[in-house]
Amino acid sequence: MTSAVDVVVVGGGQAGLAAGHHLRRQGLDFVILDADAAPGGSWQHMWDSLHLFSPAEHSSLPGRLMPAQPGEAYPDAGHVVDYLADYEKRYNLSVQHGTRVDAVRRNAGQLMVEADTGTWRARAVISATGTWSRPFLPATPGREVFTGRQLHTVNYRSPADFAGQRVIVVGGGNSGAQIAADLTLDGHVNVTWVTQRPPRFLPDDIDGRALFDVATARRRALEEGRSDTGGVASLGDIVAVPPVRSARDAGLLSVRPMFTRLTADGVRWDDGSHSGADAVVWCTGFRPALAHLAPLNLRGPRGHIPTDGTRVLGEPHLHLLGYGDWTGPASATLIGVGRPAREAAHQIARQLST
Incomplete structure (x- = not known):
């Protein structure tokens, strides 16, 4: 079965929901396809003691402040899951959970999104799959012989x-x-x-609020042609x-x-x-989960997909959202993903109106 929409968003975590919020405000017809069976994105898979770096009011998606968690200055992962589930429901976002996207292909000027539940014909695609599903393990000698x-x-x-x-x-x-x-x-x-x-x-008084401010200052400096401040990495x-x-x-x-x-x-x-x-x-980090984009042959040197902001240079109908500074300063954070999500939705709306 093939269905048609203006936009398919691949991934229903924080980046996908932020995209859905702004696509809805642009009046676009969209669907969010999410491999997880339940709302909450990667937060539902975190370790038991994990807490955010920032207070709730500084950890919000566009349009809806995260409520404080009673007794916790910094909310835990379970609180974030509840917030994302409520956000999805409050804005009536069209999320299809338990749907794995296998491939995105070009077809007659549109993009075909092949999922395990069917195929979607889209005029634009936002890939918001994050990195959690693609953990990185270094090639360490002896890793294959360790019996523990x-x-x-x-x-x-x-x-x-x-x-x-x-x-x-x-x-x-x-x-x-x-x-x-x-x-x-x-x-x-x-x-x-x-x-x-x-x-x-980092200094003990630095939390997610300060990190977001530092990342924003770096973005502004680069946009204005000033020297690179180094961003968060310069602090620790x-x-x-x-x-x-x-x-x-x-x-x-x-x-x-x-x-x-x-x-x-x-x-x-x-x-x-x-x-x-x-x-x-x-604890060796992650790589962007982009295997579903392989049929588009977009990777450049060292496997990187060149972008202008969130828009992919080799495929103007495709946007990448939520992969860190690569596709927007702090875009892999709750508070940071709102701006690039808004910019992507605005660009798509202008593109589809012509």
Whole structure:
């Protein structure tokens, strides 16, 4: 069965919902196809202790403030899921959950979106699939011989899964620091935190509000032809959220340089010494989930798809939304995705009216 709409949005997380909000305001006919069976995007898959970097009022999608969570200065992931589910319902966004998009192809000047529930003919497509479904694992020597448990950030839930075990946490970003803190503060896990370079903590008074302001200032500087301020990366890599501060200040977040290889029962360090391990948690980041766009042959050097803002240069009827600074400053955040979503919807509306 083939259906026709003005716009197909691929992905029903925060970016897809922000896009839907602005497409509705432009009076466009659209559908949002989301692989998850329930609302909430990637937030429904986060680890148990995760909290936002920012207060609720600074973590909102366009048109609807996130309500505060009672007893929590920084809302947890479950609160975000509830907010996104309410947002989807409040604006009556056309989300089809449990629908996986396999491919987007060109056909007679339009785009055909092939999903496991049918095919959609669209005059424009917004890809908002994010990165959570595409975890990155580095090609580390010995990874295939290690007999313990290996998991990525996407699979981590709580310290209870590792009670009494020796766990190595790999990664010097926010997820690495937060998971290492979560495990060490539990007190029942022997944790070793390893990073490629010494971890860079942002000042303790910096949270998501300040980070959004820094990212916005960088965007304005670049738009006005001024020097690149460096954005958030110039300040550090790790937001010192309360659990991270607690573990750090208690001396529990000591860090070691990256090991040289995995062995059957642990890791080998640069000095030749060996440490046993029962599990390794790879907090090594993600890549954009864009396999559904492969039939369009858009990737340039190093696999990058060139864009002007959110619009893909090689396919003007396609927009990418919510993949970080690549497609808009802070666009991978709740508060940051609103502006590029609005710009994408406006561009599409102008394009379809001609």
